[in-house]
Amino acid sequence: MRTIRILALLAAGSLGGTLAACGGDDAKSGSAAAGAGGPIAVKATDTSCEVAQNALNAGTHVFAITNSGAKVTEFYVYAAGDRVVGEVENITPGLSRELRVELPAGSYQTACKPGMIGDGIRSGLTVSGSSPALTEDALLAQATSSYTRYITSQTEALVQKTGDFVAAVKAGDVAKAKELFPVARTYYERIEPVAEIFGDLDPKIDGREDGATAELPFTGFHRLEKDLWVSGDVSKSGPIADQLLTDVKEMVTKAKAEKLSPLQLANGAKELLDEVANSKITGEEDRYSHTDLWDFAANVDGSRAAVAALRPALEKRDPDLVKQIDAGFQGVETELGKYRVEDGWKLHNQLTEAQLKGLTDVINALAEPISQIAGAIAQK
Amino acid sequence: MSDTTVSRRRAMALAGAGVAGIAGAAAVGSAVARQGAGASERLAAGAVSFYGRSQAGIVTPAQDRLHFVAFDVVTKDRNALIRMLKAWTAAAARMTAGHDAGAVGATAGIPEAPPDDTGEAIGLPPSGLTLTVGFGSTLFRDAAGRDRFGIAARKPAALVDLPTFQGDLINPSISGGDIVVQACANDPQVAVHAIRNLARIGMGVVSVRWSQLGFGRTSSTTKDQATPRNLFGFKDGTANLKAEETDLLRQWLWVAAGDGPEWMTGGSYMVTRKIRMLIETWDRTSLGEQEAIIGRTKGEGAALGRDKEFDEPDLAKLGPDGEPAIAKTAHVRLAHPTVNGGARLLRRGYNFVDGSDGLGRLNAGLFFIAYQRDPRSQFIPIQTRLSRNDDMNEYIRHVSSGIFACPPGVTGSDDFWGSGLFA
Numbered sequence: 001m002r003t004i005r006i007l008a009l010l011a012a013g014s015l016g017g018t019l020a021a022c023g024g025d026d027a028k029s030g031s032a033a034a035g036a037g038g039p040i041a042v043k044a045t046d047t048s049c050e051v052a053q054n055a056l057n058a059g060t061h062v063f064a065i066t067n068s069g070a071k072v073t074e075f076y077v078y079a080a081g082d083r084v085v086g087e088v089e090n091i092t093p094g095l096s097r098e099l100r101v102e103l104p105a106g107s108y109q110t111a112c113k114p115g116m117i118g119d120g121i122r123s124g125l126t127v128s129g130s131s132p133a134l135t136e137d138a139l140l141a142q143a144t145s146s147y148t149r150y151i152t153s154q155t156e157a158l159v160q161k162t163g164d165f166v167a168a169v170k171a172g173d174v175a176k177a178k179e180l181f182p183v184a185r186t187y188y189e190r191i192e193p194v195a196e197i198f199g200d201l202d203p204k205i206d207g208r209e210d211g212a213t214a215e216l217p218f219t220g221f222h223r224l225e226k227d228l229w230v231s232g233d234v235s236k237s238g239p240i241a242d243q244l245l246t247d248v249k250e251m252v253t254k255a256k257a258e259k260l261s262p263l264q265l266a267n268g269a270k271e272l273l274d275e276v277a278n279s280k281i282t283g284e285e286d287r288y289s290h291t292d293l294w295d296f297a298a299n300v301d302g303s304r305a306a307v308a309a310l311r312p313a314l315e316k317r318d319p320d321l322v323k324q325i326d327a328g329f330q331g332v333e334t335e336l337g338k339y340r341v342e343d344g345w346k347l348h349n350q351l352t353e354a355q356l357k358g359l360t361d362v363i364n365a366l367a368e369p370i371s372q373i374a375g376a377i378a379q380k
Numbered sequence: 381m382s383d384t385t386v387s388r389r390r391a392m393a394l395a396g397a398g399v400a401g402i403a404g405a406a407a408v409g410s411a412v413a414r415q416g417a418g419a420s421e422r423l424a425a426g427a428v429s430f431y432g433r434s435q436a437g438i439v440t441p442a443q444d445r446l447h448f449v450a451f452d453v454v455t456k457d458r459n460a461l462i463r464m465l466k467a468w469t470a471a472a473a474r475m476t477a478g479h480d481a482g483a484v485g486a487t488a489g490i491p492e493a494p495p496d497d498t499g500e501a502i503g504l505p506p507s508g509l510t511l512t513v514g515f516g517s518t519l520f521r522d523a524a525g526r527d528r529f530g531i532a533a534r535k536p537a538a539l540v541d542l543p544t545f546q547g548d549l550i551n552p553s554i555s556g557g558d559i560v561v562q563a564c565a566n567d568p569q570v571a572v573h574a575i576r577n578l579a580r581i582g583m584g585v586v587s588v589r590w591s592q593l594g595f596g597r598t599s600s601t602t603k604d605q606a607t608p609r610n611l612f613g614f615k616d617g618t619a620n621l622k623a624e625e626t627d628l629l630r631q632w633l634w635v636a637a638g639d640g641p642e643w644m645t646g647g648s649y650m651v652t653r654k655i656r657m658l659i660e661t662w663d664r665t666s667l668g669e670q671e672a673i674i675g676r677t678k679g680e681g682a683a684l685g686r687d688k689e690f691d692e693p694d695l696a697k698l699g700p701d702g703e704p705a706i707a708k709t710a711h712v713r714l715a716h717p718t719v720n721g722g723a724r725l726l727r728r729g730y731n732f733v734d735g736s737d738g739l740g741r742l743n744a745g746l747f748f749i750a751y752q753r754d755p756r757s758q759f760i761p762i763q764t765r766l767s768r769n770d771d772m773n774e775y776i777r778h779v780s781s782g783i784f785a786c787p788p789g790v791t792g793s794d795d796f797w798g799s800g801l802f803a
Contacts, residue, residue, distance in 0.1 A: 263492060328584065357587070361454050365584030375493025 594730020
């Protein structure tokens with residue numbers, strides 16, 4: 001939770017024109033098979049992801065995904081740097097969905113995500129041949145649609161996991177609610193700069209006790225966090241939990257309709273790292289549960305997604321900056337990876353000052369080049 | 381207190397006073413003449429040349445303010461380190477000339493990008509800013525013994541680890557560092573601005589380990605600067621090496637060809653010690669005892685038994701009681717060249733007050749900085765003697781320590797800090 005909404009300011013601001021161009025409809029789940037050779041079959045199970053072809057000609061292709069597993073799955077096509085080129089989510093067991101995606105020549109990865117978590121089951125995909133080079137403006141426009149797909153995937157998981165968390169709180173299952181708290185927050189923290197556009201919703205969902213006012217009392221995730229960790233009594237937390245889910249759903253509806261400009265993406269990527277530096281490394285964010293490293297990792301994920309969306313345009317404008325940023329993300333991943341514990345993270349209060357300094361250093365190393373993206377994007 | 385085994389130090393008092401900023405402002409090089417400014421003000425505001433055979437900020441007339449910072453290098457990439465040193469050098473050349481840190485400037489860039497200068501020095505003159513860089517032994521071989529940058533073989537023999545002196549209470553987290561930068565200026569905001577911008581440029585390559593602000597110089601480095609006072613109230617730096625003493629500087633300050641690796645020729649070794657003063661107990665010590673401890677009068681700063689500040693101390697002279705006028709354990713005697721094989725130092729320390737401690741005591745003292753040709757025959761033996769015998773040790777505690785190799789100066793815009801080391 002923060003106070004200055006740069007994204008919101010920019011949304012209303014003057015950088016319209018080519019920068020804010022939002023064209024390039026993401027055209028997912030299309031029904032017509034417009035590709036050269038008909039739909040490419042993808043057989044997804046809980047443990048496999050068989051893509052019928054791993055070499056394609058440049059152009060528009062349709063993937064037809066069939067889920068014969070027992071878990072809900074997702075299918076992604078990633079370009080370099082895990083930029084989402086195409087994505088279809090919520091493929092329930094037994095269902096088939098189609099993904100239409102335009103693929104210029106290059107190296108890609110496909111991924112199924114059974115259970116909708118993790119890096120997924122990946123395979124390489126090579127696209128060769130020529131397709132008309134995109135102009136920089138078109139690349140920037142693509143960034144917007146690429147990021148919109150990311151928002152869609154994250155918000156669906158957010159609603160689901162927040163629902164599970166709320167249900168656990170209302171059932172009085174403190175242990176389960178504690179387990180779900182950092183998981184549900186992960187999806188929120190990944191897209192927080194978007195959530196923050198919508199006025200009071202972010203403070204209602206993610207506000208902290210010290211930020212509460214008469215108009216906006218202490219509610220949301222952190223209020224429930226306090227109930228769970230400090231008193232351990234959630235018998236009266238039901239209304240707060242219900243309101244949290246209502247607010248999250250409202251935010252998600254609005255977020256899906258939002259088209260962010262490339263400049264907003266660039267600033268969002270930076271803001272997420274500012275979040276890490278200002279409130280996660282300090283342990284302010286999750287002061288009762290100390291699960292700050294979950295939020296830390298999620299903020300970095302979100303920043304990476306925003307950068308990935310901008311990557312094709314950025315590579316044309318400032319390839320050195322892209323290299324610095326890649327190295328920066330690598331540095332953060334290595335340092336943060338030291339504190340991984342199974343599917344989660346060490347608690348903030350288990351880290352020494354020196355370890356927190358190490359994390360600060362890698363975030364600084366990443367955030368400086370990321371702060372240069374907006375300028376690189378804006379400068380003609 | 382009475383704990384005479386604790387710290388015996390020397391550095392501080394020795395000399396000088398001079399309320400900084402008035403006559404003490406002294407010559408600071410090429411002047412940015414502002415209308416109506418007096419001569420000293422003009423000089424204090426002017427620019428000191430960044431380029432030269434040796435680094436500025438050593439024999440440069442001591443400015444009034446200090447921001448000192450120590451960095452750890454956080455990359456293992458030698459090229460990244462060299463790139464940063466080049467970027468630092470370019471920024472330092474600009475900032476010491478009174479310009480912004482970056483080529484674009486604090487306000488001239490596009491609105492979407494963060495400015496390449498942080499802006500707090502807008503409108504301020506160069507203010508005599510000097511930036512002086514030094515390399516710690518951990519740059520050559522880190523604590524784990526690794527030669528991260530392929531320079532271990534170039535480490536000068538004179539860059540030794542300082543021994544633990546008697547009474548040392550060194551806090552490692554505010555000691556040492558791979559690279560240090562001493563920023564001195566006559567305006568504190570100018571010094572802080574310089575360090576802040578260098579730290580920013582270095583992100584991803586270096587990480588700030590510790591830093592220290594100093595607010596009043598405690599030494600004179602030229603003969604026309606009045607001697608300032610330290611927080612004991614005594615003149616500090618009377619017997620300091622001075623810029624005009626070129627023969628002595630050659631003998632005791634500058635590394636000469638053949639002293640060690642060629643890349644250090646024209647450089648100097650810097651020792652830093654943060655010396656906490658136990659202000660409250662000192663203040664209730666009688667004037668006579670204070671003067672006996674220092675070996676100088678508090679007002680004039682004359683060695684005991686002499687009349688004037690710059691009268692040479694007479695270590696053999698006896699007082700009316702038949703005892704030496706300057707006691708065997710007086711600071712002036714123990715620090716005097718004649719009892720240290722002639723060894724001299726160029727001191728450039730600053731007073732500091734870091735607020736108060738949890739007991740309500742002033743957290744204050746001297747941030748001691750001394751430059752020399754070889755610490756093995758200069759600082760170390762001098763401090764060994766002081767740490768064992770100096771009466772002043774009852775009132776001081778050494779809490780941080782550092783020793784650094786300061787390379788020669790940057791010769792032009794195609795040169796950079798440490799170019800010889802990384803050649």
